[in-house]
Amino acid sequence: MAKTDWKSEAKSLKKKVKKLKARVMGTEIGAATAAAPKAKKAKPVSPLAPKGGFPKLPLIAGVEFAAVEAGVRYQNRKDVMLVRLAPDTAVAGVFTTSSTRSGCVRDCQTKLAAKVPAGTGAAIIVNSGNSNAFTGKVGDQAVAAVTGSVAEALGIPASRVFSSSTGVIGEPLPYEKITARIPDLVAALREDAIEMAAHAMMTTDTFPKGAAATVQGDGGPIHIAGIAKGSGMIAPDMATMLVYIFTDAKIAPAALQKMLSRNVGATFNSITVDSDTSTSDTLLLAATGKSPAAPVTGAVAKAFESALRDVMRDLAHQVIRDGEGATKFVEIRVTGARDDADAARVAFAIANSPLVKTAIAGQDPNWGRIVAAIGKSGAEADRDRLTIRFGDILVAEKGWRNPKYREEDGAAYMLGEELVIAVDLGLGRAKRSVWTCDLTNRYIEINADYRS
Amino acid sequence: MAKTDWKSEAKSLKKKVKKLKARVMGTEIGAATAAAPKAKKAKPVSPLAPKGGFPKLPLIAGVEFAAVEAGVRYQNRKDVMLVRLAPDTAVAGVFTTSSTRSGCVRDCQTKLAAKVPAGTGAAIIVNSGNSNAFTGKVGDQAVAAVTGSVAEALGIPASRVFSSSTGVIGEPLPYEKITARIPDLVAALREDAIEMAAHAMMTTDTFPKGAAATVQGDGGPIHIAGIAKGSGMIAPDMATMLVYIFTDAKIAPAALQKMLSRNVGATFNSITVDSDTSTSDTLLLAATGKSPAAPVTGAVAKAFESALRDVMRDLAHQVIRDGEGATKFVEIRVTGARDDADAARVAFAIANSPLVKTAIAGQDPNWGRIVAAIGKSGAEADRDRLTIRFGDILVAEKGWRNPKYREEDGAAYMLGEELVIAVDLGLGRAKRSVWTCDLTNRYIEINADYRS
Numbered sequence: 001m002a003k004t005d006w007k008s009e010a011k012s013l014k015k016k017v018k019k020l021k022a023r024v025m026g027t028e029i030g031a032a033t034a035a036a037p038k039a040k041k042a043k044p045v046s047p048l049a050p051k052g053g054f055p056k057l058p059l060i061a062g063v064e065f066a067a068v069e070a071g072v073r074y075q076n077r078k079d080v081m082l083v084r085l086a087p088d089t090a091v092a093g094v095f096t097t098s099s100t101r102s103g104c105v106r107d108c109q110t111k112l113a114a115k116v117p118a119g120t121g122a123a124i125i126v127n128s129g130n131s132n133a134f135t136g137k138v139g140d141q142a143v144a145a146v147t148g149s150v151a152e153a154l155g156i157p158a159s160r161v162f163s164s165s166t167g168v169i170g171e172p173l174p175y176e177k178i179t180a181r182i183p184d185l186v187a188a189l190r191e192d193a194i195e196m197a198a199h200a201m202m203t204t205d206t207f208p209k210g211a212a213a214t215v216q217g218d219g220g221p222i223h224i225a226g227i228a229k230g231s232g233m234i235a236p237d238m239a240t241m242l243v244y245i246f247t248d249a250k251i252a253p254a255a256l257q258k259m260l261s262r263n264v265g266a267t268f269n270s271i272t273v274d275s276d277t278s279t280s281d282t283l284l285l286a287a288t289g290k291s292p293a294a295p296v297t298g299a300v301a302k303a304f305e306s307a308l309r310d311v312m313r314d315l316a317h318q319v320i321r322d323g324e325g326a327t328k329f330v331e332i333r334v335t336g337a338r339d340d341a342d343a344a345r346v347a348f349a350i351a352n353s354p355l356v357k358t359a360i361a362g363q364d365p366n367w368g369r370i371v372a373a374i375g376k377s378g379a380e381a382d383r384d385r386l387t388i389r390f391g392d393i394l395v396a397e398k399g400w401r402n403p404k405y406r407e408e409d410g411a412a413y414m415l416g417e418e419l420v421i422a423v424d425l426g427l428g429r430a431k432r433s434v435w436t437c438d439l440t441n442r443y444i445e446i447n448a449d450y451r452s
Numbered sequence: 453m454a455k456t457d458w459k460s461e462a463k464s465l466k467k468k469v470k471k472l473k474a475r476v477m478g479t480e481i482g483a484a485t486a487a488a489p490k491a492k493k494a495k496p497v498s499p500l501a502p503k504g505g506f507p508k509l510p511l512i513a514g515v516e517f518a519a520v521e522a523g524v525r526y527q528n529r530k531d532v533m534l535v536r537l538a539p540d541t542a543v544a545g546v547f548t549t550s551s552t553r554s555g556c557v558r559d560c561q562t563k564l565a566a567k568v569p570a571g572t573g574a575a576i577i578v579n580s581g582n583s584n585a586f587t588g589k590v591g592d593q594a595v596a597a598v599t600g601s602v603a604e605a606l607g608i609p610a611s612r613v614f615s616s617s618t619g620v621i622g623e624p625l626p627y628e629k630i631t632a633r634i635p636d637l638v639a640a641l642r643e644d645a646i647e648m649a650a651h652a653m654m655t656t657d658t659f660p661k662g663a664a665a666t667v668q669g670d671g672g673p674i675h676i677a678g679i680a681k682g683s684g685m686i687a688p689d690m691a692t693m694l695v696y697i698f699t700d701a702k703i704a705p706a707a708l709q710k711m712l713s714r715n716v717g718a719t720f721n722s723i724t725v726d727s728d729t730s731t732s733d734t735l736l737l738a739a740t741g742k743s744p745a746a747p748v749t750g751a752v753a754k755a756f757e758s759a760l761r762d763v764m765r766d767l768a769h770q771v772i773r774d775g776e777g778a779t780k781f782v783e784i785r786v787t788g789a790r791d792d793a794d795a796a797r798v799a800f801a802i803a804n805s806p807l808v809k810t811a812i813a814g815q816d817p818n819w820g821r822i823v824a825a826i827g828k829s830g831a832e833a834d835r836d837r838l839t840i841r842f843g844d845i846l847v848a849e850k851g852w853r854n855p856k857y858r859e860e861d862g863a864a865y866m867l868g869e870e871l872v873i874a875v876d877l878g879l880g881r882a883k884r885s886v887w888t889c890d891l892t893n894r895y896i897e898i899n900a901d902y903r904s
Contacts, residue, residue, distance in 0.1 A: 013465035100827030100835055134823040134835065136852030169820025170853055233807060233824065274806040275727075276821075277828035354726040354806070354891075355685055355899055362900025368621025369728075371586040372685065375552030376729035383552050383586065400588030401622055439806075440900075441893045447807055448814025448892075 048321035048329050048417060048437070049207045054198065057212045057225040059191045060246040062086030062288030066188035067200035070181045072174060073129025073167060080178055081200035082185040083124040083244065084154060089288045091122055091162070092257035094264050096281030097237045102133035103143045104163045105282060111159050118253065122160040124244060124284060125150050125178075125185075126201045128229070132165040132173040133279040142175040149179040153186045164242050164282045166229065167203050194246075198227035201242055204446055205231045205322050211314035213307035217293025217300050222249045224304075226311045230319040232447065234273035235352070236264075236281055243268065243283040243315055248291035249304060255296075259305050260285045267312035270434045273323040274443070275352040320435045325442030328360050329418045335431040336387075336424040342379035343432035346423060349377035357439035360419065365410030367395045374423065385426030390419070500773035500781050500869060500889070501659045506650065509664045509677040511643045512698040514538030514740030518640035519652035522633045524626060525581025525619060532630055533652035534637040535576040535696065536606060541740045543574055543614070544709035546716050548733030549689045554585035555595045556615045557734060563611050570705065574612040575602050576696060576736060577630075577637075578653045580681070584617040584625040585731040594627040601631040605638045616694050616734045618681065619655050646698075650679035653694055656898055657683045657774050663766035665759035669745025669752050674701045676756075678763045682771040684899060686725035687804070688716075688733055695720065695735040695767055700743035701756060707748075711757050712737045719764035722886040725775040726895070727804040772887045777894030780812050781870045787883040788839075788876040794831035795884035798875060801829035809891035812871065817862025819847045822873065837878030842871070 067081040085091070093112050095105050125146060132139045143163055151158040165173060198208035209228040214221050230241025251259075260283070268283060285308075296304050321329055332351045337343035350356055353373040359366035367388050374381050384399040390413045394402045413419070515537060519530040537543070545564050547557050577598060584591045599613040606613075617625060650660035661680040666673050682693025703711075712735070720735060737760075748756050773781055784803045789795035802808055805825040811818035819840050826833050836851040842865045846854045865871070 010462040010465055013462055096827075098824065098827030099829075099831075099833040100823045100838075131820075134820060134848065134852060136836070136850065138852065169823055170848065171820075172853075235828070237828065276805050276807045276824060279824050279827055353728050354895070355728045358896050358899035361896065364900065368583075368586060368623075371552045371621055372550065372728060372731050375548075375550030375731050376687070376689065377551075379551075381551040384588070386552075386586075396586065396622065398588065400586060400590060401624075439896060441896050443806070444810050444813065444891060444893050444896060447810035448816065 044206065046206045046322045046326060048326055050318065050321065054195050054208050055210050055212060057194050057210050058214065058223040060223055060225050060288060061248045061290035062089060063246045063286070064189040064191050065193035065197040066185045066190065067193065067196045068181045068184050068188065070127065070177045072127050072177055078196065078200040079129050080125070080127045080181060080185065081197040082150065082189065083197065084189050085122040085124070085286050086288050086290060087121040088118050089122050089286050090118055090251060090253040090256045092253060092260045092285045094260060094283045096278055098277055098279050100134060100279050102131055102165060102280045103135065103139040104132060104165050105280060107143045107147065108162045108282060111162060114159060115253070116157065116159045120156045120160055121154070122162070122286070123150050123154055123156065124162045126164045126166070126242060127178055128201050128203050129167040130165055130171055130173045131167045131169050131280045133169045135170065135172050138172055142173040145175050146178050149182045153182050162284060164280060166201060166242055166280050169279060194225060194227060198229070201229040203229065203231065204324055205229055207322060209315055209318040209322070211311045211318070213311050215300065215303045215307045217249070217291060217296065219294050220292030222291045222293050222296070222304060223247060224307055224311050226315050228315040228319060231322045232273055232324040233276045233278045234271060234319060234323065235275045235277045236268045236271065237277050241278060241281055241319060245285045245308070245311060247287045248289065249287045250289040250291065250293070250295040251287045256285060256287050259308060263305070263309045263312055267309060267316045270432070271316045271320050272348060272351050272434065272436050273320065317435060320437050323437035324446045325440040326437030327440055328438040330360060330436050330438065331420045331433055332436060333420055333422040333433045334425070335422070336426045336428060337430040338380045338428040340430045340432065343430040345377040345379040346374055346381070346425065347432045347434040349373045350421065350423070351434045351436035354439055357436070360414065361438040361440045363411065363414040365390060365395070365407065365414050367410070370421065370423065380427060381425055382427065387424040387426065389422040390414070497658045498774045498778060500778055502770065502773065506647050506660050507662050507664060509646050509662050510666060510675040512675055512677050512740060513700045513742035514541060515698045515738070516641040516643050517645035517649040518637045518642065519645065519648045520633045520636050520640065522579065522629045524579050524629055530648065530652040531581050532577070532579045532633060532637065533649040534602065534641065535649065536641050537574040537576070537738050538740050538742060539573040540570050541574050541738050542570055542703060542705040542708045544705060544712045544737045546712060546735045548730055550729055550731050552586055552731050554583055554617060554732045555587065555591040556584060556617050557732060559595045559599065560614045560734060563614065566611060567705070568609065568611045572608045572612055573606070574614070574738070575606055575608065576614045577602050578616045578618070578694060579630055580653050580655050581619040582617060582623055582625045583619045583621050583732045585621045587622065587624050590624055594625040597627050598630050601634045605634050614736060616732060618653060618694055618732050621731060646677060646679060650681070653681040655681065655683065656776055657681055659774060661767055661770040661774065663763045663770070665763050667752065667755045667759045669701070669743060669748065671746050672744030674743045674745050674748070674756060675699060676759055676763050678767050680767040680771060683774045684725055684776040685728045685730045686723060686771060686775065687727045687729045688720045688723065689729050693730060693733055693771060697737045697760070697763060699739045700741065701739045702741040702743065702745070702747040703739045708737060708739050711760060715757070715761045715764055719761060719768045722884070723768045723772050724800060724803050724886065724888050725772065769887060772889050775889035776898045777892040778889030779892055780890040782812060782888050782890065783872045783885055784888060785872055785874040785885045786877070787874070788878045788880060789882040789884070790832045790880040792882045792884065795882040797829040797831040798826055798833070798877065799884045799886040801825045802873065802875070803886045803888035806891055809888070812866065813890040813892045815863070815866040817842060817847070817859065817866050819862070822875065826875065832879060833877055834879065839876040839878065841874040842866070
C-alpha cells in the first residue's frame with residue numbers, strides 16, 4: 001500500500017474547510033450564477049416520509065397508467081405519465097385560484113365546465129420539469145397539441161383529455177418531446193402502474209405520495225386510490241399541487257364534484273410550506289363506476305365521503321412531510337376563535353411565520369413568536385384570554401407565561417419530529433387546524449439553486 | 453521551528469469537514485437544543501450597510517441622550533438609553549397595530565391620547581434584550597415602575613415619559629436592573645450622544661442606524677435627526693421597529709402628528725424583511741421648538757415635511773440594509789394597478805414570497821416566481837398585460853417572455869447588490885414601491901439560534 005501523503009491531504013482538506021465555511025455563511029449561495037449550473041446532489045428522502053415507502057394501493061377497475069422518459073427537462077427518469085379512464089367515468093376537479101394560472105389549468109376548467117358526456121372515456125396526461133405557465137398563446141397551443149395527440153391516440157374527444165404540467169415557470173414547453181412519446185405511453189398502459197405515475201410527476205419531491213381506502217358498498221367493495229406531488233410553492237388556494245384520485249364508485253359527476261369541493265377546505269387548503277401558491281395546482285377525482293356495488297347513496301355515500309376525505313388528508317399531510325427542507329411535521333390547532341375566518345387567519349399567520357418556522361427548525365420553544373404571529377394576523381384576539389400549548393404542555397395563559405411552565409419541558413417537546421402547537425383565543429367556538437413544516441437551510445439551498 | 457504533524461492535522465481537519473458538512477445540510481440546526489446554548493458568534497456587519505459608518509448627525513437643541521450597561525439580557529454592552537426632551541417639546545407617535553402589542557406600546561398610546569400639556573418636558577427610555585411583550589399585568593407594572601422612576605429623577609410627570617422595550621417576547625422584564633441605573637443615566641445626559649443611544653437599542657442589528665436633514669426656516673435652520681433599530685420581525689403595520697426622530701422645529705403637536713402619520717405609508721410601511729410584524733413597533737417624533745426659526749407654516753412646512761419624509765425613508769431603507777442575513781437590497785416597483793390596494797397587494801406578495809427571496813439570494817433571475825407571486829396576491833391581474841423588468845431589462849410582456857430577453861442578461865443583473873424588480877400590471881394608474889431583501893441561510897441561522 002502506498003504511503004499516505006498527509007501534507008497534501010491536509011492542504012486539500014483545508015481548501016474544503018474554507019469552501020464549506022463560505023457555504024455555511026451563505027456566501028457561496030451569493031456567488032452562484034445561473035450561467036454556471038452546478039451538478040445536482042442526490043436528493044436524500046425526507047426524514048418525515050412515511051415509513052415503509054409507497055403504500056400498496058388497490059387496483060381501480062377502469063383506470064390504467066403508463067409513464068415514459070420524454071426528457072422534457074430531467075434526464076434519466078420518467079417525466080410524463082398518462083392515465084386512461086374507462087367510458088362513463090365521472091370526472092370532478094378543483095384548481096388554483098391564481099390569476100396567473102397555467103394554460104393546462106385553464107384548459108381543464110373549460111373542459112369540466114362544458115360537461116361533455118362521459119360515455120367516451122377520458123384521459124389525464126401530466127409532465128414534470130416545465131409548468132407551461134406564463135407562456136402565453138404558445139403555451140395554450142402546447143396544451144392543445146398534447147391533449148389533441150392523446151385524444152387521437154386513444155380515440156376519444158380532446159374535450160375529455162385533461163392535462164397538467166409542473167416545474168419551471170415561464171419557459172416554453174417543448175411539447176414535441178411529449179407528443180412523440182404518446183404511442184409508447186398508450187402501448188404501456190397497465191392497471192398496476194400507479195406508483196410509476198406518481199414517480200413521473202415528482203419535481204423537488206423526495207418521495208412519491210399515495211393513499212387509499214376501501215368502503216363497503218351495497219353489493220361489493222368500493223376502492224379509492226390517490227397520488228400527489230408537491231413539496232414547495234405550497235399554499236393551496238381552493239386546490240393544491242397535483243393530485244389525482246381514482247375510484248370505482250358509481251356516482252354522478254355533479255355529486256362527485258360537490259363531494260370533492262366540500263372536502264378541500266379541511267385537507268388540501270389546510271396545508272402550507274412556504275405561503276407561495278402554485279400556478280398549476282390541480283386536483284382531479286375520477287369515478288369509473290366499475291365496482292360491483294350499487295350507485296353511491298345514503299349511508300354508503302356518507303362512508304364514501306368520509307373515506308375520500310381521509311385519502312385527501314393523508315395525501316395533504318404527505319406533501320407537508322415532503323416540504324422542502326422539512327425536519328418537523330407541525331399541526332397548528334386554533335380553537336376559541338370568534339368565527340371561522342378569524343380561526344383561519346390565526347392558524348395561517350402562525351403556520352406561515354418565518355420566525356415561528358425557524359424557531360421550530362432550531363428546536364427552540366420560542367412561544368413569543370407565536371404571540372407575535374397571532375398579533376399580526378388581523379384576527380380579533382385578547383392578550384388576557386390567550387392560551388398556548390405545546391402538545392399537552394400549558395405554556396401561557398391569561399396574557400402571560402404559565403408560572404409552572406418550565407423552559408426545559410418546552411425544549412424537550414421541540415425535539416420531537418411531530419409537533420402540535422395549540423392556541424385557544426378564548427373568544428368563541430370557531431376552530432381550524434392547519435399543517436406546516438419548519439424552515440431550514442435546506443429550503444434556502446433547494447430554492448436558491450432550483451434552476452441552475 | 454517544530455516539524456508540522458501533517459497526519460494529526462489532516463485528522464482534525466477531517467473532523468472539521470464532517471461538522472461543516474452537517475451544518476451545510478441543515479442537520480446541525482436540527483440537533484441544537486435550547487438546553488445547550490451555543491457561544492455567540494461575533495456579528496459581521498451587513499454587506500449592505502451604508503459606507504462610511506454612522507453619519508454625522510446635527511445636535512438638536514433641547515434633546516439630550518445617555519446610555520448605560522444595565523445587563524437586562526446582553527452583557528458587556530450598553531442596553532438602556534434615555535432621552536431628555538426640553539419643556540414645550542411636542543411629541544407625536546405611530547405604533548404597531550398588533551393585537552398582542554406590548555405594555556410599553558399601550559402605555560405610549562394612552563399617554564399620547566391624553567394630550568398632556570408639553571410645558572414640563574418629556575423623556576424616552578428604551579431597553580434592548582427583552583421586549584416586555586405578552587408579560588401580562590406584571591409587564592404593565594414594569595412599565596409603570598420604569599417610567600415612574602424616570603419621571604421622578606427628571607422631575608416631570610410620568611404621563612410624559614414614553615418607553616420602549618425590544619428583544620425576547622414573553623419573559624418578565626427584570627425592570628429593577630433598569631430602575632437601578634436611572635440616576636447614572638440622568639447624570640450622563642449629553643446633547644452629542646445620539647450614536648450611543650442608537651447602539652444601545654440594537655438587538656440582531658449589525659449596525660446602528662441614523663439619518664438627518666436640515667431645512668432653511670424663517671429666521672434660521674431647522675434640524676432633523678433620527679435613529680432606528682430593526683433587522684428581523686420586519687413587516688410594519690402603521691409603524692415599525694423602534695424609531696426616534698428629533699427636530700428643533702416649532703410645530704404644534706396636532707400638526708406634527710398629522711405630518712408623521714401621512715408619511716408612514718410610503719416609508720416604514722413600505723418595507724418588509726420577513727412578513728412578521730413586531731409587538732413593539734414604535735415611532736416617536738419629538739419637536740423641541742428650540743430652532744431660532746419661526747413656527748413651521750406654508751412653504752417651510754412643505755420643505756420640512758419633505759425633509760422629514762427623506763429621513764424616514766432613509767431610516768426605513770437602513771433597516772432593510774440590515775435585514776437578517778441580507779445580501780441584496782431590493783426595490784419592488786409596481787405600476788399600472790387598478791387601485792392602491794391592488795398595487796400594495798402585488799408589491800408585498802412579491803416582497804414576501806420566500807421563493808422570490810431565495811431566488812434572489814441565489815442570484816437566479818427566476819422571474820417565473822414573480823409571476824406566481826402576482827397570481828397569488830389576490831389583486832386583479834391579466835396575464836396578457838403583465839410586464840416584468842429587472843432594472844432596465846425587459847424580461848416579459850404580454851403574457852410571456854420577451855423574445856429578445858437573454859437569460860445571461862438577467863443573470864448578470866442579479867449579481868448586483870441593489871436590485872429593482874419592476875412589474876407593470878397594465879390595468880390602471882395606481883403604483884406602489886416597497887423595499888425588501890433576500891432570504892439566505894444566515895436568516896435561518898440567526899433565527900433558529902436566537903434565544904439559545
